[in-house]
Amino acid sequence: MDEILMRLQPIFRDVFDQKNLEISRESNAATVEGWDSLTHVSLVLSLEQEFKVKFGLGELQELENVGGIVDLITRKLG
Amino acid sequence: MLFSSFPYVFCFLPVVVLGFWAVAKLGHVPARWFLITASLVFYALGDARGIPYLLLSALVNCWFGVRIGAAQQGLKSRLLRLGLGLNVFQLLIVKYWAFLVSAVGLTPPAHGWHVPVGISFFTLIQIIYLIDCAEGLAVPHDLRQHLLFSSFFPYVTMGPLVRSRDVPRELPTAGAGLPADNAARAIEFFVFGLFKKTVFAQSLAALSDTGWGMTRRLSVAEAWLTVIAFALELYFDFSGYTDMAIGSAALLGVKLPLNFDAPYKATSIIMFWKRWHITLSSFITTYLYTPLMRLRRRPSFGWAMTVTVVSMVIAGLWHGAAWTFVIFGLFHGVALVINHLWRRAKLPFPDFLGWLLTFGFVAGTLILFRAPSVAVAEEMVGNLLGHGGHGFDVDAFLSSGLAAVRALMALAAAAVCLFAPTSQAVVAKFGASYRRAAFIVVAALAALVFMNSLAAKEFIYRDF
Numbered sequence: 001m002d003e004i005l006m007r008l009q010p011i012f013r014d015v016f017d018q019k020n021l022e023i024s025r026e027s028n029a030a031t032v033e034g035w036d037s038l039t040h041v042s043l044v045l046s047l048e049q050e051f052k053v054k055f056g057l058g059e060l061q062e063l064e065n066v067g068g069i070v071d072l073i074t075r076k077l078g
Numbered sequence: 079m080l081f082s083s084f085p086y087v088f089c090f091l092p093v094v095v096l097g098f099w100a101v102a103k104l105g106h107v108p109a110r111w112f113l114i115t116a117s118l119v120f121y122a123l124g125d126a127r128g129i130p131y132l133l134l135s136a137l138v139n140c141w142f143g144v145r146i147g148a149a150q151q152g153l154k155s156r157l158l159r160l161g162l163g164l165n166v167f168q169l170l171i172v173k174y175w176a177f178l179v180s181a182v183g184l185t186p187p188a189h190g191w192h193v194p195v196g197i198s199f200f201t202l203i204q205i206i207y208l209i210d211c212a213e214g215l216a217v218p219h220d221l222r223q224h225l226l227f228s229s230f231f232p233y234v235t236m237g238p239l240v241r242s243r244d245v246p247r248e249l250p251t252a253g254a255g256l257p258a259d260n261a262a263r264a265i266e267f268f269v270f271g272l273f274k275k276t277v278f279a280q281s282l283a284a285l286s287d288t289g290w291g292m293t294r295r296l297s298v299a300e301a302w303l304t305v306i307a308f309a310l311e312l313y314f315d316f317s318g319y320t321d322m323a324i325g326s327a328a329l330l331g332v333k334l335p336l337n338f339d340a341p342y343k344a345t346s347i348i349m350f351w352k353r354w355h356i357t358l359s360s361f362i363t364t365y366l367y368t369p370l371m372r373l374r375r376r377p378s379f380g381w382a383m384t385v386t387v388v389s390m391v392i393a394g395l396w397h398g399a400a401w402t403f404v405i406f407g408l409f410h411g412v413a414l415v416i417n418h419l420w421r422r423a424k425l426p427f428p429d430f431l432g433w434l435l436t437f438g439f440v441a442g443t444l445i446l447f448r449a450p451s452v453a454v455a456e457e458m459v460g461n462l463l464g465h466g467g468h469g470f471d472v473d474a475f476l477s478s479g480l481a482a483v484r485a486l487m488a489l490a491a492a493a494v495c496l497f498a499p500t501s502q503a504v505v506a507k508f509g510a511s512y513r514r515a516a517f518i519v520v521a522a523l524a525a526l527v528f529m530n531s532l533a534a535k536e537f538i539y540r541d542f
Contacts (some may be wrong), residue, residue: 029352038386056213056214057209057213057368058210058215058364059215060368
């Protein structure tokens with residue numbers, strides 16, 4: 001699970017265009033500057049490419065914080 | 079039947095809640111049929127002609143849900159496309175036929191289709207359900223489950239938009255009962271909603287309706303007052319309705335999603351759409367914006383902005399078959415693009431200025447929501463800019479009685495939506511105390527007094 005979090009770090013920095021961004025499981029749209037519907041979809045598309053997974057449309061609303069993203073990717077890879 | 083009416087508050091809701099918990103002791107099946115019957119009665123009291131339509135939509139989508147859930151991949155996606163196509167097609171035909179015909183320059187038929195109440199809401203709910211079935215996120219409903227899911231009275235006419243997981247597959251049965259503090263929270267939600275609608279929204283409506291009734295004669299100040307009053311009215315009308323829906327459902331043990339989160343405190347248009355009609359914004363982002371974005375392997379910023387504008391125009395049109403709604407969506411799409419460009423450039427923007435601009439923009443574009451035609455909207459904009467008349471005599475407003483009380487309530491409403499916590503924030507801090515009980519009782523009594531003294535007005539979103 002930690003490994004997934006580590007792989008998320010550079011993706012977040014790239015998508016949100018913040019070189020020093022540090023994320024944790026608790027990070028969410030309120031704590032990460034610029035996390036809006038637009039960047040959310042860019043993030044999802046980047047995650048799909050990085051982890052070679054495909055999220056269902058109905059799953060996108062579950063990805064509201066980093067912890068939720070890690071859990072869902074873990075489920076998809078498992 | 080209005081949520082904010084005596085028959086609902088003193089007859090329908092108590093009978094259904096007490097009846098449901100009594101019948102629930104007999105088991106799932108009678109409890110579910112009881113709620114289905116109550117929901118269909120509720121719907122029929124508002125629009126009896128729409129009942130066959132609502133039932134047909136529920137049956138057809140129930141069949142699709144089961145088939146999609148059982149099908150292999152190739153067939154699954156074909157069935158999903160067919161099911162989604164049918165839902166969109168029937169909405170286009172029933173709600174937009176006359177608009178589409180006149181848009182291509184033909185004369186629409188004199189007698190159009192009957193547009194069932196809540197069609198825009200219950201069609202979107204079916205669309206979400208079919209996609210959830212195809213993605214394995216919902217176990218297909220049996221007929222009973224789907225009839226209740228499709229017709230549940232707290233949300234059938236005006237949302238919030240729900241997913242299969244929001245309505246429990248197994249209703250509470252014997253012994254479960256409704257915990258007392260859950261019931262108290264539900265009643266608080268309902269009372270806040272009732273207060274918002276009867277005291278705030280209807281007081282604001284007295285102002286805005288007076289202004290909108292004489293758009294040819296408004297002075298600059300009156301025009302601004304009318305426009306701001308309508309923006310506040312729409313918020314208290316719709317969020318009041320939603321609070322009552324959430325409270326009603328909670329009394330039956332069902333937790334509905336939130337729809338508003340202090341939208342008029344937003345300091346940007348992006349923030350506004352995260353807080354206004356949240357379940358619709360979420361639908362647009364998830365089921366319209368994302369699939370359009372996925373059409374490109376690596377969507378550029380330009381593509382994202384194009385998709386934003388297209389999504390907002392469709393969202394505008396969802397509200398009603400008129401050019402005013404198309405233009406409303408277009409304005410908001412363009413505003414979002416400007417907001418995104420500003421963010422991308424990492425330019426600062428003072429919060430107060432952001433708030434002023436956002437509220438001003440929203441209130442200004444809501445002229446298109448309220449105006450019966452683009453021409454009348456233009457007239458109102460002219461008034462705002464000082465091209466209007468010399469002002470109306472205030473007699474029409476004053477003679478309607480209670481003018482001072484209404485004006486005071488309108489001011490209080492403005493203060494509440496800017497400074498007070500949201501209903502959900504207050505309910506979340508629930509704790510039994512005399513002070514709190516007194517507060518709720520006073521709010522309920524005030525709501526009832528206003529309910530009695532003012533002509534009941536339909537919820538604005540009921541027409542969408």
